[in-house]
Amino acid sequence: MSDMTQPPANPFLKRLPLIVIAIVAILGAFFLRDYLTFEALAENREALIGFRDNNYLLTALVFIAAYVVIVAFSLPGATMATLTGGFLFATFPGALFNILGATIGATGIFLAARWGFGEALGKRLEGAAGTVKKFKDGIDENQWSMLFLIRLVPAVPFFLANLIPSFLEVPLHRFVISTFIGIIPGTVVYTSVGAGLGEVFARGETPNLGIIFEPQILFPIVGLCVLAALPIIINALRGKKGL
Incomplete structure (x- = not known):
């Protein structure tokens, strides 16, 4: 059973939050x-x-409200915004403010996508057969791992990391x-960079945003x-042994 609130029955109303997000x-930009x-x-x-x-x-x-709006x-x-959080509030509590704002904003996109398309797409995937069904079942069996992976891997855009779970019936x-x-590891890194912006400003330089790849x-x-x-990986190996 889903822990989501039931969306409006009207298709346009269901998609209205996503439409507003896209326009804004x-x-x-x-x-x-x-x-x-x-x-x-x-x-x-x-x-x-x-x-x-x-x-x-x-x-x-x-600041937290502005961060929510930027992400949502x-x-x-x-x-x-993350750098500003560090600049204004130091690494802590700046990182906490950044994480709160990002999480709330991301949840807004997640809910909008779930109401607009996620439930219908999830039902289609659940009713699919063959490879698509196996792919969906594999994700369902490893939801926690999949969710943490798309947050931890720097190459996954934050926007996509908010949309993908909404289409896969993630609670x-x-x-x-x-x-x-x-998002704690990456956020703490960039917040700490922001906390040192005072010295960067004094030298007339720009921050090293590639630090996360060092x-x-x-x-x-x-x-x-x-x-x-x-x-x-363990579930995949167990599946192969069971073949």
Whole structure:
């Protein structure tokens, strides 16, 4: 039994949240790309720090809300938002604020996609036969591993990692938990980069966003990916032995 709220019966109403997200995402790509940038943060850093110092709680709440909107509507600047979280609030609690905002925003996309297309597509996959049915069953048997893998692997776009589970009938609680935990490594790395932006600004440089692919960062994340994939590998080997 699904833990989702029943969607509206009208097909247009079911797809309306996704339509709104798509429209806002397109508009945001055109009108916000010059505002959610490293240069914009550098120019406004003193004003942001001053506002934070005078209104810490309000700044934290507004920041989390802004992060939710950026992720939920797939607006440009998610990486800059993560860096800003580190710049304003340090690695901790900045990483926590980033993770909360990203998880809530991702859940919004997940629900919109589930209401719009996910349930119908899930039923089609469940009723399919042959290879498609085996693929769907294999994912169902390893949902936790699959969810953590798509969060941990840096090559999987965040937007796709929100959509794929919605089409595979993943329960809401599994999506939320795996998203919150799975994005911790990458988020902490980028938040720590943001926490050092003060020195970067002073030198007139730009942050090294490729740091996540450096060996001392990438290898531990690859190790986590291997651990997440172990149940899938074990189940596959058991399946072969049973043939």
